[in-house]
Amino acid sequence: MKNFDLSRSPKTERIARLVEDLYAKMPEIESARAVLYTESFRQTENQPMVLRKAKAFAHVLDQIPIIIRPNELIVGSSTLAPRGCQTFPEFSFEWLEQEFDTVANREADPFFIAEETKKQLHEADKYWKGRTTSDLALSYMSPEAIRAQSHNIFTVGNYFYNGVGHFTVQYWKVLELGIEGIMREVKAELDTVKPSDADYGTKSRMLESCLIACTGIIRYANRYAALAKELAAKETNKTRKEELLRIAENCTQVPAKPARNFYEACQSFWFVQQLIQMESSGHSISPGRFDQYMYPYYRADLEAGVINHDDAQELLDCIWVKLNDLNKCRDAESAKGFAGYSLFQNLIVGGQDEQGRDATNDLSFMCIDASMHVFLPMPSLSIRVWNQSPQELLLRAAELTRTGIGLPAYYNDEVIIPSLMSRGIPLEEARNYSIIGCVEPQVMGKTLGWHDAAFFNMVRPMELVFTGGVDMGEQIGPKTKPVEEMQSFEEFFDAYQEQMNYFIGLLVNADNAVDLAHRERAPLAFISTLMDDCIKRGKTPEQGGAIYNFTGPQGFGVANIADSLYTVKKLVFEDHRCTLAELKQALRYNFGKEINPFIVAQIAGDVTNSFLVQHVTPEPELVAKTTQQVIASVSEQDRKRMEEIYELILDLPKFGNDIPEVDEIGREAAYCYTRPLLQYRNPRGGIFQAGLYPVSANVPLGFTSGASPDGRLARQPVADGVSPSQGRDVNGPTAAANSVAMLDHGIASNGTLYNQKFHPTALAGQEGLIKFIDLIRTFFDRKGMHMQFNVVSRETLLDAQQHPENYKGLIVRVAGYSALFTGLSKSLQDDIISRTEQGL
Numbered sequence: 001m002k003n004f005d006l007s008r009s010p011k012t013e014r015i016a017r018l019v020e021d022l023y024a025k026m027p028e029i030e031s032a033r034a035v036l037y038t039e040s041f042r043q044t045e046n047q048p049m050v051l052r053k054a055k056a057f058a059h060v061l062d063q064i065p066i067i068i069r070p071n072e073l074i075v076g077s078s079t080l081a082p083r084g085c086q087t088f089p090e091f092s093f094e095w096l097e098q099e100f101d102t103v104a105n106r107e108a109d110p111f112f113i114a115e116e117t118k119k120q121l122h123e124a125d126k127y128w129k130g131r132t133t134s135d136l137a138l139s140y141m142s143p144e145a146i147r148a149q150s151h152n153i154f155t156v157g158n159y160f161y162n163g164v165g166h167f168t169v170q171y172w173k174v175l176e177l178g179i180e181g182i183m184r185e186v187k188a189e190l191d192t193v194k195p196s197d198a199d200y201g202t203k204s205r206m207l208e209s210c211l212i213a214c215t216g217i218i219r220y221a222n223r224y225a226a227l228a229k230e231l232a233a234k235e236t237n238k239t240r241k242e243e244l245l246r247i248a249e250n251c252t253q254v255p256a257k258p259a260r261n262f263y264e265a266c267q268s269f270w271f272v273q274q275l276i277q278m279e280s281s282g283h284s285i286s287p288g289r290f291d292q293y294m295y296p297y298y299r300a301d302l303e304a305g306v307i308n309h310d311d312a313q314e315l316l317d318c319i320w321v322k323l324n325d326l327n328k329c330r331d332a333e334s335a336k337g338f339a340g341y342s343l344f345q346n347l348i349v350g351g352q353d354e355q356g357r358d359a360t361n362d363l364s365f366m367c368i369d370a371s372m373h374v375f376l377p378m379p380s381l382s383i384r385v386w387n388q389s390p391q392e393l394l395l396r397a398a399e400l401t402r403t404g405i406g407l408p409a410y411y412n413d414e415v416i417i418p419s420l421m422s423r424g425i426p427l428e429e430a431r432n433y434s435i436i437g438c439v440e441p442q443v444m445g446k447t448l449g450w451h452d453a454a455f456f457n458m459v460r461p462m463e464l465v466f467t468g469g470v471d472m473g474e475q476i477g478p479k480t481k482p483v484e485e486m487q488s489f490e491e492f493f494d495a496y497q498e499q500m501n502y503f504i505g506l507l508v509n510a511d512n513a514v515d516l517a518h519r520e521r522a523p524l525a526f527i528s529t530l531m532d533d534c535i536k537r538g539k540t541p542e543q544g545g546a547i548y549n550f551t552g553p554q555g556f557g558v559a560n561i562a563d564s565l566y567t568v569k570k571l572v573f574e575d576h577r578c579t580l581a582e583l584k585q586a587l588r589y590n591f592g593k594e595i596n597p598f599i600v601a602q603i604a605g606d607v608t609n610s611f612l613v614q615h616v617t618p619e620p621e622l623v624a625k626t627t628q629q630v631i632a633s634v635s636e637q638d639r640k641r642m643e644e645i646y647e648l649i650l651d652l653p654k655f656g657n658d659i660p661e662v663d664e665i666g667r668e669a670a671y672c673y674t675r676p677l678l679q680y681r682n683p684r685g686g687i688f689q690a691g692l693y694p695v696s697a698n699v700p701l702g703f704t705s706g707a708s709p710d711g712r713l714a715r716q717p718v719a720d721g722v723s724p725s726q727g728r729d730v731n732g733p734t735a736a737a738n739s740v741a742m743l744d745h746g747i748a749s750n751g752t753l754y755n756q757k758f759h760p761t762a763l764a765g766q767e768g769l770i771k772f773i774d775l776i777r778t779f780f781d782r783k784g785m786h787m788q789f790n791v792v793s794r795e796t797l798l799d800a801q802q803h804p805e806n807y808k809g810l811i812v813r814v815a816g817y818s819a820l821f822t823g824l825s826k827s828l829q830d831d832i833i834s835r836t837e838q839g840l
Helices: 013-022 032-042 049-063 094-098 115-128 133-140 143-150 157-161 171-191 200-234 238-253 262-279 290-304 309-323 332-337 362-374 391-402 413-421 427-431 459-467 489-521 558-574 580-588 597-613 620-632 636-650 660-677 698-702 733-741 765-781 794-802 826-834
Strands: 346-350 380-385 409-412 433-436 440-443 451-457 548-556 755-758 786-791 811-813 818-820
Touching: 013 309, 013 362, 032 049, 032 115, 049 200, 049 262, 094 115, 133 157, 133 489, 143 489, 157 332, 157 451, 157 489, 171 200, 171 262, 171 290, 200 238, 200 262, 238 262, 262 290, 262 309, 290 309, 290 346, 290 362, 309 362, 332 698, 346 362, 346 433, 362 380, 362 391, 380 391, 380 765, 391 765, 391 786, 409 413, 409 765, 413 427, 413 433, 413 440, 427 433, 440 451, 440 548, 451 489, 451 698, 459 489, 459 558, 459 580, 489 548, 489 558, 489 660, 548 660, 558 580, 558 636, 558 660, 580 597, 580 636, 597 620, 660 733, 698 826, 733 755, 733 765, 786 811, 794 826
Parallel strands: 346 380, 380 409, 451 548, 755 786
Antiparallel strands: 409 786, 433 440, 811 818
């Protein structure tokens, strides 16, 4: 049995000051990268794209303003302003220009932008008109896929507007070899390329681009070394002068050369983490198994007596602060789906090694303590759990959960490892998995998984079953049999599957279009040096250079579909309490509740379509008048019947209460999404794999959805991940977990997400922590994949909505990430508040 150092270092004043300075102002958009990147591209016309991008990256690193902030021990900032962000017009820019005057005041993730910055970006953006990845992606999409997105069936906006990201690179390679060592590897491969080789042109230029990018990184670090020396020469405080000189020494050594000690390893790691996010705007750049590749440096320094536990803890805490300094501005609609300024940098501890032995070490505990000290959303800390996980580690993790920060998330080795193996991953590599972004498993340094490739709202195809594929008066889906003519539940379920299969096919089309655009216009040299087998193949990850290639779009609304299908089965076909025609009318008119703009728009669409069928010009005034007449024609008796149906639905058993009949339908509902995806392939030669998690898109996409047969009203949030619908898991946390465990998590190899919320008293004392750990172990024994928790009272959240100034530090778990509660949109706050509050 291992003996761990369970000592806890105190949080230092330095960390408190760094955190305070980080959140002193609203995040700011800066223009330096966009201006420099564009400047380089203007000078490299007609050169291979991979070379152009590498040269532009290096040019940015040579010229972008740099800063060392007071109290910093780990340096490297992408912006001068704390939590600022650069822009990436090579992916998209129109949305930002349209939001220049509103981005500072929008509901989700506002950013300050100076007038001069607007002018500089506008000038740089002119070059990119017609040259972005989004422009090209749109040209590759089928009209049907574009139309489906305009009707909010799914969205591929994540990679349509941005870089891809969503990977863990080989950080350990930089620590062990240094960038210079990697360059030697690239040069050795380049020496094998012959002019007569069929791929000479593409491979040689790709490898040359790697050398350009690596050289730029070394120069960038040297700029920091020079700045640190300059600041040290002016510094009057002896302690700070010594710190700056040490920073200069570190930046001279790393990342160019191998790290010689733990401090240099920390600095080298940070340069890699930061600069990946300077090369591209892709998020979810996840440190992965940080405790594994950093531990040898900590252990060696500890044994040599060159560092102590307290100093090492402070360095980790400094990295944790820096992870929150990175930021990204998304378009207003996407910001609602990713609310909380999150970059989803997932760092995971614990689990097992490649030989199946427990891998927990002292750094695993120190990572948890760093999150306790810094108490900020990043990194998105996770913990791997298996049947030999030390109880001490789980207790330390549970203590962090008890603080209410929403960290860590818990992952089940016993499900994830076999799931990865089912996708062709060898056992040894599957055992070494890490988590990307929210909940997505992958093999570190070998995978371009395209996780988060799309959000698919499973509720919208259910609506289309009742309308025969018509939405807003337009035929957008298959013309399935009218529900009034259906004679069995099986007929209804078949119609739902037909709608699902059709739109999943369109999702694949849209994702592959974006994939092709990134291959042509966004080949990235730097990450190619840190992902097998890009150097050997002479291809960037976007071109298929990675060993493992997946596309992972996620579906959500499983609980809504489970409860909807059960409603139809039980209420209509078994108990005959209502007909499908009555249910259709109830859904159309929102169960007799509020007739909101969504309902009006749907009816107006039908009115418009009926006019067109009759060859009548649908003038706006005529459509509006007729729409109101249709709404007014609903009798009081009809409204009463709709409300009766609504009450009948609410009285039915619901998914999340350990009721086998309902849970089995939930399992089949999830299969409607997870199974069809497996038949499709992407342009990189890999397969599609399903995820069941929403980030926070269940709220905005629910807002564009009509009422559903589970009793969810129009424009209300869809159920998040694999969690039961909000407030409907009423039989306690174990019953809810048993229902969720009934789903087939293994087939959703792109990850599943399960939220639970507890009142703080549930985890009080040692007994509370032990019961909490028992709940997790029980859920994992029943083959659940993931659990995450909010530990905060409903009263606290409601008060924070009313008095945000009193809760500036309140952090909650949103979806696969944590965020400051007061920075979330009200609709997302309401969604979190509405989750069932459990006790143990």
